[in-house]
Amino acid sequence: MKNFQIIKALSASSAVTGKAKDNSSMFIAGGTNLVDLMKKNVVAPDKLVDINGLDLKKIEFLKGKVSIGALAKNSQVAEDSSIKEKHPLLALALAAGASQQIRHMATVGGNMLQRTRCSYFYNTDMPCNKRVPKSGCGAIGGSNRMSAIFGASDSCIAVHPSDMCVALAALDATVLVEGPKGKRQINFTDFHRLPGNTPEKDNTLDSRELITSVEIPDHNFTKNVHYLKVRDRTSYAFALVSVAVALDLKNNVIENARLAMGGVAHKPWRLTETEEFLKGKTVSEELFRQAANLSMKGARGYGENDFKLTLGANAITEALTIAASK
Amino acid sequence: MASKKTNQNKVTPEDSNSRRDFIKKSGLFTALAFTPPTLVMASDKKWDEKIAEYLETVSLSIEVNGQKHNLNIEPRTTLLDLLREQLHLTGTKKGCDHGQCGACTVHVNGTRILSCLTLASMQQNAQVTTIEGLSNGKKLHPMQEAFIKHDGFQCGYCTPGQIMSGIACIKEGHANSREEISEYMSGNICRCGAYHNIVDAITEVKEGGKEL
Numbered sequence: 001m002k003n004f005q006i007i008k009a010l011s012a013s014s015a016v017t018g019k020a021k022d023n024s025s026m027f028i029a030g031g032t033n034l035v036d037l038m039k040k041n042v043v044a045p046d047k048l049v050d051i052n053g054l055d056l057k058k059i060e061f062l063k064g065k066v067s068i069g070a071l072a073k074n075s076q077v078a079e080d081s082s083i084k085e086k087h088p089l090l091a092l093a094l095a096a097g098a099s100q101q102i103r104h105m106a107t108v109g110g111n112m113l114q115r116t117r118c119s120y121f122y123n124t125d126m127p128c129n130k131r132v133p134k135s136g137c138g139a140i141g142g143s144n145r146m147s148a149i150f151g152a153s154d155s156c157i158a159v160h161p162s163d164m165c166v167a168l169a170a171l172d173a174t175v176l177v178e179g180p181k182g183k184r185q186i187n188f189t190d191f192h193r194l195p196g197n198t199p200e201k202d203n204t205l206d207s208r209e210l211i212t213s214v215e216i217p218d219h220n221f222t223k224n225v226h227y228l229k230v231r232d233r234t235s236y237a238f239a240l241v242s243v244a245v246a247l248d249l250k251n252n253v254i255e256n257a258r259l260a261m262g263g264v265a266h267k268p269w270r271l272t273e274t275e276e277f278l279k280g281k282t283v284s285e286e287l288f289r290q291a292a293n294l295s296m297k298g299a300r301g302y303g304e305n306d307f308k309l310t311l312g313a314n315a316i317t318e319a320l321t322i323a324a325s326k
Numbered sequence: 327m328a329s330k331k332t333n334q335n336k337v338t339p340e341d342s343n344s345r346r347d348f349i350k351k352s353g354l355f356t357a358l359a360f361t362p363p364t365l366v367m368a369s370d371k372k373w374d375e376k377i378a379e380y381l382e383t384v385s386l387s388i389e390v391n392g393q394k395h396n397l398n399i400e401p402r403t404t405l406l407d408l409l410r411e412q413l414h415l416t417g418t419k420k421g422c423d424h425g426q427c428g429a430c431t432v433h434v435n436g437t438r439i440l441s442c443l444t445l446a447s448m449q450q451n452a453q454v455t456t457i458e459g460l461s462n463g464k465k466l467h468p469m470q471e472a473f474i475k476h477d478g479f480q481c482g483y484c485t486p487g488q489i490m491s492g493i494a495c496i497k498e499g500h501a502n503s504r505e506e507i508s509e510y511m512s513g514n515i516c517r518c519g520a521y522h523n524i525v526d527a528i529t530e531v532k533e534g535g536k537e538l
């Protein structure tokens with residue numbers, strides 16, 4: 001790892017100012033992804049701004065919403081009794097991610113900003129448009145078992161690896177950020193982006209901005225929810241496909257539905273068309289199969305990941321069935 | 327005194343083109359917004375040319391297994407390398423060095439974490455417990471005894487991490503069933519496949535009800 005300077009920020013504004021001075025500087029919080037990337041020389045900042053001293057760790061239940069500080073640890077949120085009660089989908093998704101050691105270290109903001117696990121991104125001997133723009137995509141025509149089936153481009157077929165973000169996308173969360181020009185809010189589903197011709201950009205955050213918190217509006221999705229994660233081993237592996245489902249059921253009729261997939265796109269893949277389709281309909285196996293088929297519309301495989309087309313549909317059916325039976 | 331120097335050396339984004347230049351020019355202007363103790367000290371004592379070299383390392387106060395250490399380390403030093411290479415506590419193992427195996431698991435301020443993904447320079451005043459800090463003299467920790475009793479290992483390389491993780495697993499309240507133990511121990515890989523016996527050991531310590 002290249003050596004670097006490290007400074008500790010005492011406030012969000014000083015963190016932003018300190019980082020803005022130097023283009024090659026980066027914020028560091030839990031470090032679970034960044035330190036790994038620095039060891040592999042995928043990123044090599046000259047300066048790290050340690051933001052762990054900032055007062056951004058609280059989970060606060062406010063009128064009409066919950067506010068989760070960007071520095072709240074993944075395990076802290078996953079095991080918070082009020083989060084489990086009011087936002088069980090989020091707790092389930094968080095518990096499905098990484099290992100307990102990593103959840104103790106990783107923060108909510110850092111989870112959102114984690115980079116893809118595409119092997120070409122990690123291997124500096126290989127071409128990767130995300131790591132080195134215009135160098136090519138090794139995964140297209142290469143080893144792409146983990147790659148995207150939705151929204152990919154000729155430049156990049158990488159997926160966003162987060163579980164937490166899939167739940168936050170389904171729950172209509174909002175991201176609060178602070179930058180040199182002040183504060184702003186970003187809809188969670190607009191935070192991450194599709195690769196297009198600029199896959200080096202994972203999200204719509206300005207490089208000088210800092211995530212300060214995530215807010216989730218109150219909702220009725222407290223019972224019939226499920227996070228189904230299909231992976232190569234039972235635990236501690238990234239998703240091949242994951243599905244976040246939240247249903248608001250009254251007498252077996254779906255009043256409202258939220259659906260999003262992970263492991264299938266450059267961003268958490270919200271399925272709004274399927275949500276509309278399910279609304280007002282009575283729960284049945286046939287309905288869920290139709291919903292799954294509708295959800296996979298527009299999906300395409302790249303060879304090694306063709307199995308995700310079938311797996312995705314089955315995972316949606318299964319997740320809906322489990323959620324409805326809770 | 328110091329603030330006068332600060333104004334003269336005010337740094338603009340355009341001219342801070344290297345770490346060393348940045349440090350030389352920014353002086354206390356940066357120190358007011360941030361708190362690298364070394365920087366404040368260096369400015370106060372007016373070391374000029376020496377400053378940049380001195381700042382290639384940072385000072386760290388850290389307590390490991392009850393013993394305090396005051397060290398100068400490179401910012402890039404991981405907690406794992408600090409423990410093994412500088413403090414010669416080689417009980418904590420380096421497996422993958424990328425957060426995928428759990429062999430480097432230690433407790434920092436009572437919480438299990440991966441020391442390979444932890445920068446030591448960010449652990450100012452932390453209290454660290456490693457496998458070496460578990461026994462009481464020659465009396466082994468109950469988890470160490472249980473691993474021996476249940477054959478919770480074969481080659482032993484993952485064992486320090488398994489034991490540190492197993493203790494935390496019980497303390498966190500995640501050892502209520504074999505399934506729960508497996509899930510919350512999933513960050514510790516054992517390539518010999520001693521998983522069944524590891525779960526036996528943790529289950530026995532949990533049911534023993536001793537304070538860990």
